Amino acid sequence: MNALPDRYQASDDLVLRGPSDGRALAQRLSKRYAERITGSFVVPGREGSFAPLPADLPPALAHALRSRGIDALYSHQAEAWVATQRGEQVAIVTPTASGKSLCYTLPVLSAAMKQGAKALYLFPTKALAQDQVADLLELNKAGELGVKAFTFDGDTPGDARQAIRLHGDIVVSNPDMLHQAILPHHTKWAQFFENLRYVVIDEVHTYRGVFGSHVANVIRRLKRVCAFYGVTPQFILCSATIGNPKEHAEALIEQPVTAITQSGAPSGDRHVLLWNPPVINPDLGLRASARSQTNRIARLAIKAGMKALVFAQSRTMVEVLTKYLKDVFDHDPRKPPRIRAYRGGYLPTERRAAEREMRAGSIDGIVSTSALELGVDIGSLDVVVLNGYPGSMAATWQRFGRAGRRQQPALGVLVASSDPLDQYLVRHPEFFEGAPPEHARIAADQPLILLDHIRCAAFELPFVGDEVFGPGAATPWLEVLGEEGVLHREGDRWEWIADSYPANAVSLRSVADGNFVVVDRTGGKQTIIAEVDYTAVPVTLYEGAIHMIQSVPYQVERLDWEGRKAFVTRTHVDYYTDAIDYTKLKVLDCFGSSSAGRGEAHHGEVHVVRRVAGYKKIRYYTHENIGYGPVNLPDQELHTTAVWWQLAQRELEQAFDGRQQALDGFLGAAYALHIVATVAVMAESRDLQKSVGSADGAWFVASDIAGRGQLRGMDGQPMALAPDAPFTPTVYLYDAFPGGVGLSAPLFERREDLVRMAMTLVDRCDCMAGCPACVGPILAADEAAADTPKALALRVLGLLVAL
Amino acid sequence: MPGEEIASGLFLTEAVVDWLSPPPLIDTTFARWDEAVGTARLLHFDTETTGLAGGTGTRAFMIGAAHWEQNGRFRIRQLTITTMAAETAMLRTFAGWLRDDTVLVSYNGKSYDAPLLATRYRLARLPNPLTGLGHLDLLHPVRRRWKGVWENCRLATAERQLLGVVRDDDLPGSEAPAAWLAYLRGGPATNLRRVAHHNAQDLRSLAGVLLRVSGLGACPPAAVPIA
Numbered sequence A: 001m002n003a004l005p006d007r008y009q010a011s012d013d014l015v016l017r018g019p020s021d022g023r024a025l026a027q028r029l030s031k032r033y034a035e036r037i038t039g040s041f042v043v044p045g046r047e048g049s050f051a052p053l054p055a056d057l058p059p060a061l062a063h064a065l066r067s068r069g070i071d072a073l074y075s076h077q078a079e080a081w082v083a084t085q086r087g088e089q090v091a092i093v094t095p096t097a098s099g100k101s102l103c104y105t106l107p108v109l110s111a112a113m114k115q116g117a118k119a120l121y122l123f124p125t126k127a128l129a130q131d132q133v134a135d136l137l138e139l140n141k142a143g144e145l146g147v148k149a150f151t152f153d154g155d156t157p158g159d160a161r162q163a164i165r166l167h168g169d170i171v172v173s174n175p176d177m178l179h180q181a182i183l184p185h186h187t188k189w190a191q192f193f194e195n196l197r198y199v200v201i202d203e204v205h206t207y208r209g210v211f212g213s214h215v216a217n218v219i220r221r222l223k224r225v226c227a228f229y230g231v232t233p234q235f236i237l238c239s240a241t242i243g244n245p246k247e248h249a250e251a252l253i254e255q256p257v258t259a260i261t262q263s264g265a266p267s268g269d270r271h272v273l274l275w276n277p278p279v280i281n282p283d284l285g286l287r288a289s290a291r292s293q294t295n296r297i298a299r300l301a302i303k304a305g306m307k308a309l310v311f312a313q314s315r316t317m318v319e320v321l322t323k324y325l326k327d328v329f330d331h332d333p334r335k336p337p338r339i340r341a342y343r344g345g346y347l348p349t350e351r352r353a354a355e356r357e358m359r360a361g362s363i364d365g366i367v368s369t370s371a372l373e374l375g376v377d378i379g380s381l382d383v384v385v386l387n388g389y390p391g392s393m394a395a396t397w398q399r400f401g402r403a404g405r406r407q408q409p410a411l412g413v414l415v416a417s418s419d420p421l422d423q424y425l426v427r428h429p430e431f432f433e434g435a436p437p438e439h440a441r442i443a444a445d446q447p448l449i450l451l452d453h454i455r456c457a458a459f460e461l462p463f464v465g466d467e468v469f470g471p472g473a474a475t476p477w478l479e480v481l482g483e484e485g486v487l488h489r490e491g492d493r494w495e496w497i498a499d500s501y502p503a504n505a506v507s508l509r510s511v512a513d514g515n516f517v518v519v520d521r522t523g524g525k526q527t528i529i530a531e532v533d534y535t536a537v538p539v540t541l542y543e544g545a546i547h548m549i550q551s552v553p554y555q556v557e558r559l560d561w562e563g564r565k566a567f568v569t570r571t572h573v574d575y576y577t578d579a580i581d582y583t584k585l586k587v588l589d590c591f592g593s594s595s596a597g598r599g600e601a602h603h604g605e606v607h608v609v610r611r612v613a614g615y616k617k618i619r620y621y622t623h624e625n626i627g628y629g630p631v632n633l634p635d636q637e638l639h640t641t642a643v644w645w646q647l648a649q650r651e652l653e654q655a656f657d658g659r660q661q662a663l664d665g666f667l668g669a670a671y672a673l674h675i676v677a678t679v680a681v682m683a684e685s686r687d688l689q690k691s692v693g694s695a696d697g698a699w700f701v702a703s704d705i706a707g708r709g710q711l712r713g714m715d716g717q718p719m720a721l722a723p724d725a726p727f728t729p730t731v732y733l734y735d736a737f738p739g740g741v742g743l744s745a746p747l748f749e750r751r752e753d754l755v756r757m758a759m760t761l762v763d764r765c766d767c768m769a770g771c772p773a774c775v776g777p778i779l780a781a782d783e784a785a786a787d788t789p790k791a792l793a794l795r796v797l798g799l800l801v802a803l
Numbered sequence B: 001m002p003g004e005e006i007a008s009g010l011f012l013t014e015a016v017v018d019w020l021s022p023p024p025l026i027d028t029t030f031a032r033w034d035e036a037v038g039t040a041r042l043l044h045f046d047t048e049t050t051g052l053a054g055g056t057g058t059r060a061f062m063i064g065a066a067h068w069e070q071n072g073r074f075r076i077r078q079l080t081i082t083t084m085a086a087e088t089a090m091l092r093t094f095a096g097w098l099r100d101d102t103v104l105v106s107y108n109g110k111s112y113d114a115p116l117l118a119t120r121y122r123l124a125r126l127p128n129p130l131t132g133l134g135h136l137d138l139l140h141p142v143r144r145r146w147k148g149v150w151e152n153c154r155l156a157t158a159e160r161q162l163l164g165v166v167r168d169d170d171l172p173g174s175e176a177p178a179a180w181l182a183y184l185r186g187g188p189a190t191n192l193r194r195v196a197h198h199n200a201q202d203l204r205s206l207a208g209v210l211l212r213v214s215g216l217g218a219c220p221p222a223a224v225p226i227a
Helices: A009-015 A024-034 A059-067 A075-085 A100-115 A125-145 A158-167 A173-194 A209-229 A244-253 A290-303 A317-327 A348-360 A393-400 A420-427 A427-435 A447-460 A476-486 A532-540 A649-653 A659-680 A746-747 A752-763 A782-783 A789-800 B085-095 B113-123 B137-147 B155-163 B175-184 B190-214
Strands: A038-042 A049-054 A072-074 A090-092 A118-122 A149-151 A168-174 A194-199 A234-239 A258-260 A270-275 A279-281 A310-313 A337-343 A364-367 A383-387 A411-416 A487-490 A493-494 A515-520 A529-532 A546-549 A553-562 A566-572 A577-596 A599-619 A627-632 A636-646 A688-694 A699-702 A707-714 A728-737 B005-006 B010-017 B042-049 B060-069 B074-080 B101-107 B134-137
Touching: A009 A290, A024 A038, A024 A290, A024 A411, A038 A420, A038 A427, A049 A075, A059 A100, A059 A125, A072 A075, A075 A090, A075 A100, A075 A234, A075 A258, A090 A100, A090 A244, A100 A118, A100 A125, A100 A194, A118 A173, A125 A149, A125 A168, A125 A348, A158 A173, A168 A173, A173 A194, A173 A447, A173 B113, A194 A209, A194 B042, A209 A244, A209 B010, A234 A244, A244 A258, A258 A348, A270 A420, A290 A310, A290 A317, A290 A348, A290 A364, A290 A383, A290 A411, A310 A317, A317 A337, A317 A364, A317 A532, A317 A546, A317 A577, A317 B137, A337 A348, A383 A393, A393 A411, A420 A427, A420 A659, A447 A493, A476 A487, A476 A493, A487 B085, A493 B085, A529 A546, A529 A636, A532 A599, A546 A577, A553 A577, A553 A627, A566 B155, A577 A627, A577 A636, A577 A688, A577 A699, A577 A752, A599 A728, A599 A746, A599 A789, A636 A746, A636 A752, A649 A659, A649 A789, A659 A688, A659 A699, A659 A707, A659 A728, A659 A789, A728 A746, A746 A752, A752 A789, B005 B085, B010 B085, B010 B190, B042 B113, B042 B175, B042 B190, B060 B085, B060 B113, B060 B175, B060 B190, B074 B085, B074 B190, B085 B113, B101 B113, B101 B190, B137 B155, B155 B190, B175 B190
Parallel strands: A090 A234, A090 A258, A118 A168, A118 A194, A149 A168, A194 A234, A270 A411, A310 A364, A310 A383, A337 A364, A383 A411, A515 A566, B042 B101, B101 B134
Antiparallel strands: A038 A270, A049 A072, A487 A493, A515 A529, A546 A553, A553 A566, A577 A599, A599 A627, A599 A636, A636 A728, A688 A699, A688 A728, A699 A707, B005 B010, B010 B074, B042 B060, B060 B074
């Protein structure tokens, strides 16, 4: 590739004068780009609060700490020590890099040294587990403590497993391994369980939604197995900031928990800027792309000699932004790279290498997905740029928390995308500043999940009598499993009888199991270059897709769905691809109904089908759409719960000139309802989805290229409705997980608020006819129309608002 | 159900047959042991289980064991449970057949039968009587010697090649779980009897393969390259 001249040099020079830190850069950006900054505030740093090393710490451990330069504890570490020594279950909730791990390391090591007690650590990812063991080994070595810590995960070789089971004092694993490898083989771990004293669960904020509901059930199974071995381990949980740490920890382990939420770690000031890209077309509410702005801010920070971390929402965007930054900083192939991408889907060795380089400080810019949101140790950074709102306040603060070295000022910039939720937030900075972090929710008693785990539990130990699992006696579930033929009842015992290993059929993290591997066939060889998880496949690995790995484009030639493989070849194109997907719903069961203005609101169970219909080719830099391609993949189906609103046909006929108008109104109303609902229940936006369709599932509505509602039939093809066919368009907001995880019930309770809030949002929006911040993007032609999309959406909402 | 009900739901079948003439000492060089083992110490064993899935949910419903008596005759004993509750009695009975100096003989038993029984003893809260016993697993020497020569190294192949055993009306091992389950659910015992028959033949073949293998010494691999 040819070296490009730095075409930004001149404009960048205006901003960059003299040395920089987070505060200086925040000030310069605010001055130069005042009109783009919608909010600016400072989270003040704080002094450290310290406590002496506890007197009851084993002397060798105290010595080890001192030899590593730790002469005192932060106050939260000392509190955690006291609470664990009282035998309490403890949850520690403090910011990134506040020394959380010492909160559990001290009691665990102390118990191991004094009583030979064992501990199980659970981390959500293998990478975190490996970091943790490396730390433990260092401390162990420093103090010659004689405590053995091992990781136990899918990569642990078979011959090492026996030794770990017998000799590990601290076994560091993840919930998936506990679920699939440890609990179903608990007899091999008998010695470990008989001496198990502590269970440490870090990053518990990641255990929410479906994943969290599964993990809560794995913990139920863990406790059941522990009871068999006559032990009751103590739990220590850690979390990044969430709104309900105590409640969430208690929901996970179903025991009272002492929450420690005051961090004693010192921190520097954190400057936060909310950044809205400049308006390009004010009439249409069209703005410059977030990506161009993110690129600019990151570029300026790196040029100012700061270390920057950019978070992007998708793997594709990670690659695009990496390419842009590399075009500026890494055009000389003789020099070591200064920019790196980091995301899931790279092979573990590649991720480890990236982590090492980042810690070593040779990398100046990192572009990452949420993979770096967790406590992966990558050293210190000065600036964090979010390319788009990550979907929750908690994630936003957690990502900002990545920046900050000790007492130095750090900068976090949220660059709003055109996504309506982003626009809503940057235009309401007061909401952003004042918003408490989200609550983590789980639904451990969700029937499908519960049944899965009762099945696994029955394999591990027979159920006897009226044994309770979760919400009550397991008996009715056992009867189901008996009828299925996997359990055999004899007297009051339910014994596993099937020749199967149920944990293998239950994935904690996704609906359908099985990662896809990406196989590079360039030059006739076959090399595995990446892994992609199942749910991302339909939108990233369709045939024709450009799949980027460290900014090198590969084209997908063939997708072997059954074999879980995508075959790609190296390519040299100047575009990337973006999937176009559609959703249709059908109501299966209605749990509750009420009137909603002149219409009705309901909640209940629905069947959702999601289909990727095709993809767009988008050229780099100009972002013009240069073509389409078809995609032919199996539909993704799920049963879940939803809340929905509909209006009777006669109401629509009175209010609208035609069906097209009504459809456009419903699309706009759905758009606005989805924004306010996402904020109202503090859901992550991807967990809550919207759709407009017919009440009977016969058709659904998709936006066409012009942004107008277009009827599509069951096959996804555009269709026309016979003039005498029934017409009851319906707005659905649905839980994007199989079975639902409890979002639709609170939405139904707040149905009147939601409609009112959506109306306010649309009504008070600055735009003329509708824009991405209220009813969705519209065309210039609609601007002049008498019935603008905005007016139509308001009319639908007006009919639904409580009288 | 054949045999005698020695505890509720636990049946014992016994047969004493003439089967080969072992030397008084078995050469164990093939297993890289230092000393020969007295034939009287040997106990051949083989379990029939509810499946191959592994883990805590798989159990043995039949344990067969066989040894040569002082008079040179081959005594085959099989324990079969017809209720889940009888498992503990079966495990205790089998433990009673083992002495401190017993040497186990099996085919893939080190990887399969012994760990499975270890799990069952643990779940029954009983000490594992197999712990510390010598164990000659014949799969390994057979593999070392005949891998790549025979189409596979399963016991059925070894017995045909080495002993000329051809089974008649044999119930394949893979159908054993279904046979037991059918009986448990009130079906006929026909197939369960065939499982017992199969298990008894396995024990005879084990003993036969042992005598052939023990003559090999620390056998070098076959002249065929091993992939």
